[in-house]
Amino acid sequence: MRVALFIPCYVNQFYPQVAIATLQLLEKLGVTVQYPVNQTCCGQPMANSGFEHLAQGCNTLFIKNFSGFDYIVCPSGSCTLHIKDHLHDEHQEGKAQEIRTRVYELTEFLTDVLHVTKLDAKFPYRVGMHQSCHGQRGLHLSQMTELVEKPFSKPLQLLQMVEGVELVELDRKDECCGFGGTFCVAEEAVSVKMGKDRVADHIKQGAEYITAADMSCLMHLEGILKRQKSSVQVKHIAEILNGEGV
Amino acid sequence: MSSRENILAAVKSNQPAFVGAPVIPHFAQGEINLVEKYGTVLSGIGGKLYLVETHNQVLDILQTDFFGPAKRVVSNLGYLSAMAESYTSDANPHSFKNVDLFVVESRLAVAENGAVWVTDQEIPQRALPFITQHLAAIVHKNDIVATMHDAYDKIANFDYGFATFIAGPSKTADIEQSLVLGAHGARTMTVFVVG
Amino acid sequence: MKDHAQLSETFNEDEPRVNWHDETLWFVRQKRDKAAHGIPEWEQLRETASQIKNNVLSNLSEYLVQFEEQAKQNGITVHWAADAAEHNKIVYGILQQNGVQQMVKSKSMLTEECHLNEYLKEQGIDVTDTDLGERIVQLAEEPPSHIVLPCIHWKKEEIGVLFHKHLGTPEGNADPQLLTHAARLNLREFFLTRRVALTGVNFAIAETGEFVVCTNEGNADMGAHLADVHIACMGMEKIIPERKHLGVFLRLLARSATGQPVTTYSSHFKKPARNQEIHIVIVDNGRSKQLGRADFRNSLKCIRCAACFNTCPVYRRSGGHSYHTAIAGPIGSILAPNLDMKQYADLPFASTLCGSCSNVCPVKIDIHEQLYKWRQVLVQEGYAPAAKTAAMKGMGFTLSNPGAFNVAGKAGRWVVKNVPFLVNNRFNAWYKQRDMPEAPKESFTEWYKKNKAE
Numbered sequence: 001m002r003v004a005l006f007i008p009c010y011v012n013q014f015y016p017q018v019a020i021a022t023l024q025l026l027e028k029l030g031v032t033v034q035y036p037v038n039q040t041c042c043g044q045p046m047a048n049s050g051f052e053h054l055a056q057g058c059n060t061l062f063i064k065n066f067s068g069f070d071y072i073v074c075p076s077g078s079c080t081l082h083i084k085d086h087l088h089d090e091h092q093e094g095k096a097q098e099i100r101t102r103v104y105e106l107t108e109f110l111t112d113v114l115h116v117t118k119l120d121a122k123f124p125y126r127v128g129m130h131q132s133c134h135g136q137r138g139l140h141l142s143q144m145t146e147l148v149e150k151p152f153s154k155p156l157q158l159l160q161m162v163e164g165v166e167l168v169e170l171d172r173k174d175e176c177c178g179f180g181g182t183f184c185v186a187e188e189a190v191s192v193k194m195g196k197d198r199v200a201d202h203i204k205q206g207a208e209y210i211t212a213a214d215m216s217c218l219m220h221l222e223g224i225l226k227r228q229k230s231s232v233q234v235k236h237i238a239e240i241l242n243g244e245g246v
Numbered sequence: 247m248s249s250r251e252n253i254l255a256a257v258k259s260n261q262p263a264f265v266g267a268p269v270i271p272h273f274a275q276g277e278i279n280l281v282e283k284y285g286t287v288l289s290g291i292g293g294k295l296y297l298v299e300t301h302n303q304v305l306d307i308l309q310t311d312f313f314g315p316a317k318r319v320v321s322n323l324g325y326l327s328a329m330a331e332s333y334t335s336d337a338n339p340h341s342f343k344n345v346d347l348f349v350v351e352s353r354l355a356v357a358e359n360g361a362v363w364v365t366d367q368e369i370p371q372r373a374l375p376f377i378t379q380h381l382a383a384i385v386h387k388n389d390i391v392a393t394m395h396d397a398y399d400k401i402a403n404f405d406y407g408f409a410t411f412i413a414g415p416s417k418t419a420d421i422e423q424s425l426v427l428g429a430h431g432a433r434t435m436t437v438f439v440v441g
Numbered sequence: 442m443k444d445h446a447q448l449s450e451t452f453n454e455d456e457p458r459v460n461w462h463d464e465t466l467w468f469v470r471q472k473r474d475k476a477a478h479g480i481p482e483w484e485q486l487r488e489t490a491s492q493i494k495n496n497v498l499s500n501l502s503e504y505l506v507q508f509e510e511q512a513k514q515n516g517i518t519v520h521w522a523a524d525a526a527e528h529n530k531i532v533y534g535i536l537q538q539n540g541v542q543q544m545v546k547s548k549s550m551l552t553e554e555c556h557l558n559e560y561l562k563e564q565g566i567d568v569t570d571t572d573l574g575e576r577i578v579q580l581a582e583e584p585p586s587h588i589v590l591p592c593i594h595w596k597k598e599e600i601g602v603l604f605h606k607h608l609g610t611p612e613g614n615a616d617p618q619l620l621t622h623a624a625r626l627n628l629r630e631f632f633l634t635r636r637v638a639l640t641g642v643n644f645a646i647a648e649t650g651e652f653v654v655c656t657n658e659g660n661a662d663m664g665a666h667l668a669d670v671h672i673a674c675m676g677m678e679k680i681i682p683e684r685k686h687l688g689v690f691l692r693l694l695a696r697s698a699t700g701q702p703v704t705t706y707s708s709h710f711k712k713p714a715r716n717q718e719i720h721i722v723i724v725d726n727g728r729s730k731q732l733g734r735a736d737f738r739n740s741l742k743c744i745r746c747a748a749c750f751n752t753c754p755v756y757r758r759s760g761g762h763s764y765h766t767a768i769a770g771p772i773g774s775i776l777a778p779n780l781d782m783k784q785y786a787d788l789p790f791a792s793t794l795c796g797s798c799s800n801v802c803p804v805k806i807d808i809h810e811q812l813y814k815w816r817q818v819l820v821q822e823g824y825a826p827a828a829k830t831a832a833m834k835g836m837g838f839t840l841s842n843p844g845a846f847n848v849a850g851k852a853g854r855w856v857v858k859n860v861p862f863l864v865n866n867r868f869n870a871w872y873k874q875r876d877m878p879e880a881p882k883e884s885f886t887e888w889y890k891k892n893k894a895e
Contacts, residue, residue, distance in 0.1 A: 009840070012885045014878045019885035023893075035889050038843035046840075048794065050816030050825060051833040057841025137796035145474065146752065146800035148483035172467070176754045180793030187791060188870035189450040193459060193758045194793075195875070223875030250521035253677070253725045258502040260733030267496035267682055268489055270689060273482040287702060336715065339667055340633055358692075359702035372714055373666035376659045376706075394703070398688040407712035411691075413703050416659040420574035420590060422597045423465050424617035429573060430625060430632070431659025431706065 004066050005033050006074040006083075006103065009041035011215050018215055021242040022075040022106055028242070029114055033073075036065035044082040048181045052086065059089050059096070067095050071113065072103040075238045077135020077213050080105040084139070105139055106238055107213050111154045116161070121243030124164030128207030129156060130198065130221065131174040132214035141213060145174050155213050155237055162240055168205035175201075179220040195224045203232055210234050275392040280357045281439055284390050288360035291414035292427045293435040301325040304349075304384055304438050311436070312347050312380065320374065321349035323384070335370035342371065348378035348432075354400055355385045355437070356411070358393050362437060363401065365409035372408050381412070381432035387441040442765070444787035449759030463757040465593060470751040472700025473801065480696070490689050491805035494742035497680055498732060504647040504680045505723065511650025515712045517719045525555035528724045532557060532639065532672055533564055535720055539670055541566075541637050545628075547654070547661035548572040549641030550588050550745055551674050551724055553767040568639075569631045571660040573624050580607050586761025588768055589698050589747040594760050628660070638664030642675035642721070643744070644690060648683045651711035652721065655694060655704040662708050673710065674722045677729075678741040690744060693803035697746040731779045736814045740775045742804040749798035749808055755791055764788060771798035775811040778819065786824035789815035847886060 003026065007019045026033050042062065043055030062083070066072050074080045083103045089096045110116045135141040135155075142153035159165050178184065178194025185191075199221055202210050210225075210232060212218050218234040225232050247255070285295040296307055302325065309329055312319065320342065321330035326349055333342075342348075350369055352362035362383045366372060375381050391397050401409075416431030427433060443451075453459055477483045497504060509519045522528035528551075536544060544561075546552065546568055558568050558579075570579040574591035578584065580603055585591030592600070601615035610623045640661040645652040652673055654661045665671040681690065687707075695701040713719040732738050750756050750770035761769035766777045766785060771792060777785035789812045798808040819825065825833075839845045871877070883891075 007885055009846075014881065016881050016883065016885035016888050020888065023889075035893065037886055037890060040843055040846040041840040043840065046833050046837055048813065048816070049829070049833060050790075050818075050820035051830075051837070052817050053821070054833050054837035057837055061841050061843065133793065133795035133797075137800065144797075144800055146797055148477050148480065174797075176793050176795035176797070178754065178793060180795075183790070183793050185870040187446045187449065187755070188873060189446070189453040190755050190758050190791075191793075192874040193453055193456070194754050197463070197758075219878055220875065222878065223871070226876035227874060248521070249523040249527060249725075252523055253521055253723075253729060254502050254505060256725070256729035257505065257677070257732060260729055260738075261501050262499050262735070262738065264499045265492075265495050267686075268492040270489055270685065271482075271485060273485070291701065291705075343629075343633055356703075361703055361707070366714075373663070376662040376666060393688070394692050395685075395688040398685040402683075402685045406709070407714065408708070408710055410662070410706055410708040411703065413701075413705050413707075416657065416705055418573045418621055418658050419699070420572070420577065420592055421595075421600055421617040421620055423468055423590070423593075424597070426618050426621040428625065429621060429658030429660070430571065430628060430663045 001031070001070045002068070003031050003033050003071045003073055004069040005035045006039065006066065006072050006079070007035070008074070008076045008079045008215065010219070011075065014219070015215050015236065018075055018236040018238055021236070021238040025238055025242040026073065028120070029110070029116060031114070039065045042079045042082045044079060045181055047082065047086055059087055062087060063089055063092055063095050063099060066099050069102065071109065072099065073106055073109045074103065075106045075213070075236060076215060077105045077132050077139050077141060078216060081134040081138035105135055105141060105213060107155045107158055108139060108141055111157055116158065119158065119161040119241055119243065121161070121241055122163040123240045125208045126166045126168055126206050127159065127240070128168045128170060128202035128205060128210045129159065130177060130210055130212040130217055132212050132217045133176050135213045136174055142174070158241055159211070159237070162243070165240070168202065168207045170201050170205060172201055177217045177221055179217050184220055192224065195220050199224050199230070199232070203230065207232060211237050211240055213237050270395060273393065273395065278357070278392065280390040280392060281387050283357040284355060284360060284439070287357065288414065288437055291360050292417060293360055293414040293437055296436065296438045298438050298440055301440070305329065307438070308347070308349065308382060317346045318344055319347045319349070320345050320378070323349060323351060333371055337371060339371060339373035339377070342374055342377050345374065345378045347380045347382065348374045349382040349384070350375060352383045352385045353389050354397055355390045356394060356397050357390055359413050361411040361413035363397065363409065363411050365404070365406040367406065375410070375412060376431040378432050380434045380436070382436040382438065383412070384438045384440060387439050390439070445759065445763050445765070445791040446787065448763035448765065452760045452763055453758065459758055462594060462760060466751045466757045469590070469699060473697055473748055473751065476696035476700040476702065480692070486689060486693055487803055487805050490693055490803055491742065493681060493686050493689060494804050496682065497678070498738055498741060501677065501680065501732065504682060505677060507647040508645055508650055508680055511648070512721060513650070515650045517650065517713065517721055520720060520722045522722055522724045522726070524726045528555045528674065528722055528726065529557050529560040531722050532674070533561060533566070535670065535672055536566055536637060539637060543567045543569070543635050544637040544639055545569050545571050545631050545635040545664040545668070546639040547641065547656060547664055548575055548591070549639065549674055550768060551641060551676050552639070553585060555724070555726065569628070569635070571628050571631065571664060572656070572658060573621060576624060576628065577603065584762070584767065586769065587747060587750055588745055594762070632663045632667050635664070636668055637670045637672065638668035639672045639674065640665055642673050642679050643694070644681050644687060645675055645679045646684050646687070647680055649711060651709050653687060653707055653709050655707050657705045659706055662706055665710070666714070669716070670718045670720065671710070671713070672720045672722065674724060677723050677725055694744055694746055697748040697801065697803040727780045734779070737775060737779065737811055739806050740772065740811060742806050743772050744804060746803055748801040748803065752797045752801045754795065754797070755793065759791070764791070771808045771812070772806070775808060775815060778815050782819060782822055782824055786819050789819060
């Protein structure tokens with residue numbers, strides 16, 4: 001199986017440890033992973049701002065980098081969803097379509113493709129799980145509280161395989177953190193307020209770490225935690241599943 | 247062209263290709279005790295339930311619950327004539343502004359939401375169940391259905407001028423989501439389930 | 442004019458009040474959840490409602506004609522209004538015909554959309570809103586901030602002051618029971634003296650020509666049954682094909698709106714009472730245009746339950762007035778640009794696209810997807826600020842050129858400078874209340890080339 005690693009641009013630049021953890025985790029699970037080094041960005045920052053038409057260059061490049069793989073795995077629900085929903089190229093729509101069906105967010109790849117049932121990892125801390133909206137409501141990584149459906153959660157299923165993790169129960173299980181791409185600066189007041197409220201919920205439940213399958217949410221929450229000089233830290237789920245103690 | 251023609255032409259040219267209406271699925275509710283369910287839901291929405299065997303019991307209970315010399319009670323039900331004045335459809339609705347209690351029979355009640363259904367057959371004066379301070383309804387236990395689908399199955403082809411589902415006392419939570427019973431309509435609702 | 446971001450920044454200056462507003466509405470969302478989870482077939486009901494509405498939209502012209510025909514047979518007068526101005530004129534005309542200067546009105550978001558009250562006031566007509574929340578905002582000379590809970594932004598103490606001034610309630614008393622009772626007594630006088638009552642319409646049934654009005658307070662019925670003339674105003678999308686379809690919608694409406702199993706009153710008006718007139722005003726006001734927009738026509742399925750307001754994390758923390766339109770919240774943000782793209786270009790951006798709105802919607806409108814699509818339309822139509830367009834063009838170029846991206850990355854993390862939410866300086870909105878992540882010594886690509894590449 002040919003697996004490509006798709007790393008979001010801001011993770012590449014700011015959180016290389018998340019990308020390294022993703023790569024190592026997949027390799028530990030016996031997957032041979034290739035990282036197309038010419039990748040940049042999925043184009044979501046433009047598209048969500050209404051400039052989908054300017055993302056065409058990104059789309060073409062994405063297709064060039066990621067065609068021909070059996071699976072494309074990404075440690076971000078949001079970027080995965082963007083590719084799944086919006087990757088198009090009128091000159092090579094067949095290839096675009098193939099990629100759209102082969103792109104997986106990391107945790108769903110672990111549960112649905114690799115069928116992981118155990119992990120060699122230890123993380124003896126109280127952890128709050130932040131459900132990133134695009135992963136949850138877009139990719140259905142977890143059941144959504146709005147729906148009258150059976151509960152499930154792919155990220156939690158994996159976290160429960162990690163020794164020592166103590167998951168906290170949140171008052172609001174799946175409320176948005178307020179990052180929202182350019183929303184976080186265009187609507188700064190509401191964005192920050194939403195982030196502060198999410199952080200407060202985790203702190204109230206005694207979380208020592210906030211984790212998520214999307215680093216963008218965590219970057220926003222981390223920014224608020226740091227400004228508040230809180231001792232609570234953020235950690236991408238790949239780092240926890242990869243078994244890196246602290 | 248008139249606005250009517252303009253609007254209809256615009257709608258016609260802009261509406262998407264025809265898709266049929268779905269068949270409403272049958273949502274089986276399993277084995278439920280309809281009277282019990284009705285009572286639980288009614289009390290949850292602020293109403294009061296009495297289970298009675300006979301219409302005489304209704305009279306007794308109403309005379310106890312709404313005891314008082316100055317009370318104006320209105321109903322066209324023969325078995326309440328000892329306490330209630332009757333009315334006709336041609337009365338001025340404003341003449342009911344000081345009614346304390348209005349009592350009506352309903353032929354249909356809904357367990358899932360506590361509602362009773364009344365039409366102008368039962369309320370020849372449409373204003374009465376709203377303008378009264380207190381409302382009492384009498385329904386036979388065999389006339390309680392499980393859901394609104396069942397209710398509309400019964401009334402789908404019924405003719406009326408006006409009809410309404412009434413579920414509990416009038417209420418509002420407009421002030422800070424604090425529930426207050428008695429907004430503009432009846433302040434209390436009592437339902438007698440007979441049989 | 443201030444946009445949503447500016448108005449919500451002002452709203453957020455009083456953080457305890459934002460907390461209170463958020464928690465009050467979250468409480469309503471929780472009540473909705475509880476009610477929905479009590480119905481095992483909930484998702485199937487939503488799907489059925491959605492399909493019925495799809496049928497309505499695909500056959501609307503026929504249903505409207507059928508409805509009109511039936512309503513006329515029932516003795517109801519039917520009027521058609523192409524826009525808000527015509528709607529307002531029709532209502533005024535009916536008042537004039539009856540020689541009436543005063544009217545009671547129950548809640549109708551359509552009349553808010555058409556600014557009927559302002560218009561009638563200019564004509565010297567005295568309109569009294571009778572829904573408690575609407576009465577409160579009317580006395581306060583404000584528009585409603587929520588379509589189901591019009592004064593949800595008001596604290597009871599403030600209402601106490603307002604009622605002391607206008608209704609003579611005891612000074613300093615903020616008991617909701619007492620305030621509601623005072624309004625009840627006060628408004629009874631209006632119900633008993635007004636000869637014309639205006640109501641909205643929740644559902645209009647093509648098959649029978651009847652219409653249904655849902656309230657908890659009983660104000661629509663009090664108005665309509667005590668008046669000589671009942672005017673019912675409806676957006677033309679309120680049509681449903683058959684009476685039995687009410688079973689689906691009435692199961693969904695109140696549960697989605699407030700978590701009640703049904704509204705206290707679901708009144709079916711089919712024929713006028715003796716000595717009474719009923720007029721129905723069917724209003725287009727942009728709806729036929731929206732029907733022609735394939736990506737956005739589903740917004741017309743809305744039954745105005747406001748579940749999307751209550752669940753929206755942005756609405757709860759920015760308040761209804763920040764949307765500067767009659768219908769706020771997520772649904773308002775996809776309806777308003779249809780009426781005026783320039784004035785409401787900000788609204789589709791007042792969302793994180795979290796998708797919670799679409800999940801609670803009882804008729805399954807793809808609200809967050811339409812928000813995304815409106816963004817594309819607004820940019821294409823030229824409603825994006827020039828600076829943003831320039832920044833996006835630069836970003837589009839660099840991100841499609843790996844050479845430029847990686848050089849830029851090495852040279853100092855191109856994204857730090859250019860991705861708008863990452864610009865690290867004190868003028869940047871990110872940095873106002875958030876810290877930046879620490880820059881690592883190398884990017885992942887650099888690490889990979891060093892450690893992994895063959």
